[in-house]
Amino acid sequence: MSGSYNIHNFGAMIGDRVRRVAFERAMSEVITERTTVLDLGAGTGWFALHALALGAKRVVAVERLPAIRHLHALAEGHPRRDRLQIVEGDSSELDEEFDLIVSDLRGSTPFFGDHFTVAADARRRLLATDGVMMPQHDKVHVALVENQGWWRRQVEPWLDAPPVDHRVLIEQITSTPARISVSTAQLRSTVGSAIALDYAELDELAERRTHSGHAELRGRSGTAHGVAVWFSTVLINGVGFDNGPARTDPTYGRTLLPFTTPLEVAEGETIDVRIDVRRHGGSWLWQWSATAEHGNRQGASLPDPSTSGSGSSPARAAAPGIMGR
């Protein structure tokens, strides 16, 4: 999914029960009849309606997309309708302080569009002193993954089509972070946490151009086709959720940072996985490497040709490296 959402995408987010229950619990820990709430990036306004149900004093739902218009119908006849203000527009246009700002501006990972910039602006201008913002922390997790299906569909067709050497296409495909499903059985290493994001430091996060981290993993014997990436979150006071492979169907996708050729992993060997995520216009570019005793693999997502020319020097020919939810 790209940076824009439709009603089906909002439905999938609400249908993710693990996510929904975590937000419900976190909101119920904060909201009393004295709490003013901003639902930032409201979609169709589910967080706003839940805040109303919890008895919040005032609730503002702000959303850039026209999907917010559905909230008028959804809130019609609500006994607390007079406490809800629906704003179709950008949060940067608001000028009011709130006791709670609740949002989910992430995609498959927290590195999504202008997430940090929008959240930092809201924290700076719209959060009351002693106010609460959720989420509070995210962690980006990595593990080596076997995904024979992805490899067979995406890469194999180009491997054996003589007389043409399709290496350049394979390099492009394996330079593009892909959305995949991952089960625990497909992991070819332990799981490590590579990047921690503390949203108390949003101003700093919004300014930083590159976010880097690494994790030392232990191999599980088999073939790895790349590094799988996902995140876990703390919304408040230990309430949160994890989008890892143990969950069957999170609304957030799992990302594959592919290898150009598969890596054979030996049981118990040490693998150092590094990732760098770099802001590039309105999107994010990824660089990754896996260094094992039995071999190294690396890769880099490449700028969208329409936004390139800003001084980056991709190692290979251009292919879009933008990731969606």
Ligand SMILES: C[S@@+](CC[C@H](N)C(=O)[O-])C[C@H]1O[C@@H](n2cnc3c(N)ncnc32)[C@H](O)[C@@H]1O
């Ligand atoms: C991932 S969706 C979340 C929707 C809903 N809150 C939920 O969690 O189910 C994020 C939404 O935030 C909206 N958004 C992002 N930045 C915004 C901003 N600065 N002002 C208003 N809406 C924004 C996007 O249009 C998108 O619909």
